[in-house]
Amino acid sequence: EAQVTQNPRYLITVTGKKLTVTCSQNMNHEYMSWYRQDPGLGLRQIYYSMNVEVTDKGDVPEGYKVSRKEKRNFPLILESPSPNQTSLYFCASSLGQLQPQHFGDGTRLSIL
Amino acid sequence: DQQVKQNSPSLSVQEGRISILNCDYTNSMFDYFLWYKKYPAEGPTFLISISSIKDKNEDGRFTVFLNKSAKHLSLHIVPSQPGDSAVYFCAASVLLLSYQLIWGAGTKLIIKP
Numbered sequence: 603e604a605q606v607t608q609n610p611r612y613l614i615t616v617t618g619k620k621l622t623v624t625c626s627q628n629m630n631h632e633y634m635s636w637y638r639q640d641p642g643l644g645l646r647q648i649y650y651s652m653n654v655e656v657t658d659k660g661d662v663p664e665g666y667k668v669s670r671k672e673k674r675n676f677p678l679i680l681e682s683p684s685p686n687q688t689s690l691y692f693c694a695s696s697l698g699q700l701q702p703q704h705f706g707d708g709t710r711l712s713i714l
Numbered sequence: 715d716q717q718v719k720q721n722s723p724s725l726s727v728q729e730g731r732i733s734i735l736n737c738d739y740t741n742s743m744f745d746y747f748l749w750y751k752k753y754p755a756e757g758p759t760f761l762i763s764i765s766s767i768k769d770k771n772e773d774g775r776f777t778v779f780l781n782k783s784a785k786h787l788s789l790h791i792v793p794s795q796p797g798d799s800a801v802y803f804c805a806a807s808v809l810l811l812s813y814q815l816i817w818g819a820g821t822k823l824i825i826k827p
């Protein structure tokens with residue numbers, strides 16, 4: 603089954619404790635992206651990647667890091683999480699820019 | 715400043731009638747638009763798209779209209795069904811320039827039986 607898998611689905615943690623949210627897709631997609639969703643703001647793009655070792659900033663990259671060492675994986679790293687990063691996070695992938703994105707089911711992060 | 719705006723946070727429509735969801739944008743460089751649908755506890759799923767060379771695109775019960783001069787697009791669902799109850803997002807992009815998608819805040823559609 604074609605899917606984008608995010609882990610964990612839920613996480614409560616404390617300020618400053620490094621965390622990683624993993625994202626994996628099994629569709630051999632080149633393009634992957636991370637979004638955060640906040641009430642009243644819709645989805646905002648954090649980082650995206652056009653292919654292995656090619657990443658670029660989206661609208662709200664501050665406080666986040668990503669890496670794309672393999673085509674299927676695109677982890678999101680919060681080196682020193684802060685409460686304003688409490689949000690619902692989505693990973694997505696697609697074949698290319700014109701192709702619809704497939705989304706994971708989301709990761710709800712709470713930073714205390 | 716939000717470049718893509720969905721000014722109605724929610725919309726309630728009778729089953730069987732037409733649902734019209736609206737989206738306005740400010741950046742005249744946008745040339746590709748998409749609609750996504752989202753159920754609770756799931757990620758968004760793609761619904762329909764339109765490029766700026768067209769003013770209408772149809773897929774079954776879903777039609778998207780684009781008015782470039784007004785910088786406005788709308789999604790029509792006819793007839794509306796209970797399973798259409800979801801949050802609908804519009805998103806916009808500048809093709810060949812960026813892989814960024816700019817999203818609206820979403821409209822929650824409620825279909826009443």
